[in-house]
Amino acid sequence: MGMTVAQKILARASGLASVNVGDVVEPAVDMAMSHENTALVINQFLEIFKGTGLEPRVWDPSKVAVIFDHRVPAESAKTATNQKKVREFAAAQGIGKFHDVRGDSGGICHQVMAEEGYDRPGAVIVGADSHTTSHGALGALAFGVGATEMASVWALGRAVNIQVPATIKVVLSGRLNPAVTPKDVILHLVGLLTAEGANFKVVEFHGDAIAAMPTSGRLVLCNMSVEAGATSGIVPADAETVRYLREEAGVSDPLELVQPDPDAAYDRVIELDVSTLGPQIACPHTVDNVKGVGAVAGTKVHQIVIGSCTNGRLDDLEEAARRLKGRKIAKDVRMLVFPASWKIYREAMQRGYLGDLMEAGAVIMNPGCGCCLGIHEGALGDGETALSTTNRNFHGRMGNPNSDVYLCSPAVAAASAMSGVITDPRKED
Amino acid sequence: MATVVYKVGDDVSTDAIYPGRFMATVLPSETPQFCFADDKTFNTALQQKAIAPGGIIVGGQNFGCGSSREQAASTIKGHGLVVIARGFARIFLQNSINLGLRTIICPALEAEVGDEIALMPAHVRNVTRSADFPIVPLPSARQAIIDAGGLIAYTRTRLVADRAK
DSSP: OBOOHHHHHHHHHTTOSOOOTTOEEOOBOSEEEEOTTHHHHHHHHHHHHTTTOOOOOOSOGGGEEEEOOSSSSOSSHHHHHHHHHHHHHHHHHTOOEEEOSOTTSOBSHHHHHHHTTOOOTTOEEEESSGGGGGGGGGTOEEEEOOHHHHHHHHHHSBOOSEEOOEEEEEEEESOOOTTOOHHHHHHHHHHHHOTTTTBTEEEEEESHHHHTSOHHHHHHHHHGGGGGTBSEEEOOOOHHHHHIIIIISOOOSOOOOOOOOTTBOOSEEEEEEGGGOOOEEEOTTOTTOEEEGGGTTTOBOSEEEEEHHHHOSHHHHHHHHHHHTTOOOOTTOEEEEEOSBHHHHHHHHHTTHHHHHHHHTOEEOOSOSTTTTTSSSOOOOTTOEEEESSSOOOTTTTSOTTOEEEEOOHHHHHHHHHHSBOOOGGGTO | OEEEEEEOOSSOBHHHHSOGGGTTOOOTTTGGGGTTTTOHHHHHHHHTTOSOTTOEEEEOTTBTBSOOOTHHHHHHHTTTOEEEESOBOHHHHHHHHHHTOOEEEOTTOOOOTTOEEEEOSSEEEETTTTEEEEOBOOOGGGHHHHHHTSHHHHHHHHHHHHHHO
16 A cells, blocks of 8 residues: 555655554654743753753754744743743754744744744654644644643654654645635535644645646645644645755755655545635634635624634735735724744835735734734734634634634635724625 | 632633733743633632632533643643543643643533532542543543653653663
């Protein structure tokens, strides 16, 4: 029996010729990423070494990435002190892939990993963040872990006791209609699969719609695969993967484009013609509560959020700027824009997107996760509703349990910003 | 015998268990104060020690979905509670095993707050309702970590073995 991409990567990383679903393996880790929660990782890492007489050193500092993004700049003395502790640890351990709070590099960890070329096809990537699934967009097997598991990886250089997951194959055909985006595709899929439909499984993306999709869109699909519970989302590496890594991420070393075997066994195959889709909305309070935009059009919104690791890339900001240029955001709506990285921020500034958005009334924030998970700026008031291009709408997600969050694409967000109610962007075109 | 002290529905996220706005607090010794912080009644009862350790939280499907924040496991463990759910999200289950929070997968479980529960090796007995519900074993891949008492102790042993090579 042939192997899926996940099986092939786990076999290679575990030094085995092949692996079966359910096998227990210990893959060597190619990249281990964490953000502010590195403070807890350090605590657990030092615990592991207690009483061993060994000096606490990470197994390979070149394979560790630490990227501040959750609360930047620090919102409290507590965070600032934790960031200081992490900064000192990174320096002492010789961790070169450390992205501090500064405007000439860094941003949201998942975007930085891709654009800095830390992601490689065929790699095993672990991240102390659930949206680590994002990195499968570049053909890697990437999954989220908790802080203690990250500490274990730092100590051993491999992920212990990993059960080889089954894979769901998703075949996307057809062309996206105008004003319909990869975000609408993944929202529809999460609705179809449900919030636990891919729990303990990998989602592998195929089809001509994938072949035609740039890496920015593939990142959206893989990023939100975890909202169906997936361990990883993977787009098997192709010509676009090579283009992105060579031209945009500056990677020059050889790339291994891991492909599934033709006779690989899949847990389930889902086929979707994306040309049948219109704009989708995930309604409160679960990401799988997905409806066509028409079902909730007219719903009053108080805050629009464009950005995050899901939809803060250049094409997202371009879409919003194109719609809002020369127009105004509704008077009783506030709009916050979070570019996914400082590189994107700079490019969006040079191309005039940020200026267009500001003129329309948007507030341009620094790259970061804070608003999406309600920990740093952009909290909602009691009874307020947000329409956001982020990835979660759980009860209380945006900092207030007495508020609602709807999730959508940048096109829907921009169209709705002008009207102040959820609006079908196709009506604007 | 243990008592059900709290019950939640399906798809309870780690945002509900440990809201994001408290994430600057990371240490297991400090996280218990924010356990289910948005449910003032339950959180207050926990803070006032009105709920005895050993009590059971009953969950539905996909308990602990969403964020990988480990605080969601340490905050429950800090109160000495046990979680029995119809199913768990992968990262939460893994974090719980890693930290030694007792979790039991019981797909058909029926129980209400106040019910008396007996934990048997292969099933959960709801003594109040005189009904037994089968347990699905935790992933066998994780047994070694459970046996070691958590991932820190397990990794420590592995690390020492590695370095001795």
